[in-house]
Amino acid sequence: TDAEVNTRKKTFTEVQTERLEQAERTVLIKCPPKLNEKKLLQYLSSHGNVKSHFFFENRGIHALIEFSEKNSIASLQDAIGLPSAAERHVVPFKSRLFTFTLKNPVSQAAEETPVHLSPQSHIPVKELIQKLCHADSISDQMYTLLNEYQLTDENIKLRFLACSLVRDFARAYFPDSMVKPFGSSVNTFGKLGCDVDMFLDFHDIRKNTTKMKKGPFEMEYQMKRLPSERLANQKILSVIGDCLDNFGPGCVSVQKILNARCPLVKFSHQPTGFQCDLSVSNSIAIRSSELLYIYGCLDSRVRALVFSVRCWARVHGLTNTVPGTWITNFSLTIMVMFFLQKRSPPIIPTLDQLKELADEKDKHVIGGYDCSFVSDLSKIKPTKNTETLDVLLSDFFEYYGNFDFRKNSINLRKGKEVNKPESSPLYIWNPFEQDLNISKNVNQPQLEKFVAMARESAWILQKEENTQRMINEEPWGLAALLIPFGKSNPSKMKNRMKGIGSETIRSLLDSLKLNNANSLQKAVGK
Secondary structure (H helix, E strand, O other), X not given: OHHHHHHHHOOHHHHHHHHHXXXXXXXXXXXXXXXXXXXXHHHHHXXXXXXXXXXXXXXXXXXXXXXXXXXXXXXXXXXXXXXXXXXXXXXXXXXXXXXXXXXXXXXXHOOXXXXXXXXXXXXXXXHHHHHHHOOOOHXXXXXXXXXXXXXXXXXXXXXXXXXXXXXXXXXXXXXXXXXXXXXXXXXXXXEOOOOEEXXXXXXXXXXXXXXXXXXXXXXOOOXXXXXXXXXXXXXXXXXXXXXXXXXXXOEEEEEEEOOOOOOEEEEEEOOOOEEEEEEEOOHHHHHHHHHHHHHHHHOHHHHHHHHHHHHHHHHOOOOXXXXXXXXXXXXXXXXXXXXXXXOOOOOOOOHHHHHHOOOHHHOOEEOOEEOOOOOOHHHOOOOOOOOOHXXXXXXXXXXXXXXXXXXXXXXXXXXXXEEOOOOOOOOEEOOOOOOOEOOOOOOHHHHHHHHXXXXXXXXXXXXXXXXXXXXXXXXXXXXXXXXXXXOOOHHHXXXXXXXXXXXXXXXXXXXXXXXXXXXHHHHHHO
């Protein structure tokens, strides 16, 4: 659609700024169970024009209401009372989260109208596989998966609202601060249900420097000085974490993890249903989010391939929600980008090419690292590559199934394999902090499991090419790859495991057993 094309071409910063501003004009209402949508909107309109709204289910029906004017919220807040403190006392923090109930439920319930609920989670893999079987091609299957899993406009609004509500707390101490999402919520690769990574930003407060130049004095604030930025971040997060814990409506399970490499506060935000991670401004993480945003916007095949590969990796236990020796989704995404840079002609440009296109306003040097790249999408020439996703998916598995991981590393800057600078099993250069390996956590057994699964998948897709497909008889194409291998015929797996060390096979089998035990436990636990 035209609207999509327009939103696609905005710069990352424009999209962010627009969404943050929109969130400031937004409230969240827990609705009565028997609801008349027209009546609700009619009432809200008495406080100002409602620009957009949607409903969603999360322990009851909630409405996200976006007003055209920010002052409509103040008008609405004036009309809202405190909860009756019959059994418990309340913390009198007034947020933008409200509960509406019907004054005379019996007569009003009769006027109930069914409302459309926006889904905030994706369908389970089993249902997805059934859908995929009805597609016309593997390419078609991959776009189907993308459409089922990607963040919806409504879900993105909810994410920015969660950030905006946290900002209301930060502002009590730091009136100019911003809370912004980064990572999968904004880089176009997030799937429904993923956590919200957000950070506190004090750097937006670039005063008008021309004003500072006027007059005879050098002037500065007196501020508390601490021995390190890290300590300052820990103190700030500690206090804001306590605020959320003590005063934040719907903020539960608040954990302060202040000794991590990047100190953070984890909490569950019940009104929106998100798991949130709050840290202090991390400029490099933002640059990574924007880089992925650019790649995701350049060609529709990029996101389709990443979503399929990530879903495949999750099904086979190659990625995991808990940290460990598994490949992370971020590493996997960079591996897909690298593969797309290696096509002939390339589907996406290298980071060095994007840097060459950068102008003055795109210059970013962070902690001595050059993080510059072009932000204006229209300056990037579209690719001449016309390969189908059917070909790309099969070739992706083929490529990494035969990649020389012992010798080579993956470098997005250059878009070519370079010798590994050190001996980690999997070496993927951090796009910006050039001396870091983003996959340092991955061990040899996990890498070899990845290679084995990639070979198996390449083999399944190639075998299919040579045989006529029975219509809807059994899962084919992408669907066939989303069923754990070894379920149908375990002996098939053995002949493709040749050339893999026996000690690795042993640990591989252990990790497979572990995965199966885990999934069994989950299945039983549900």
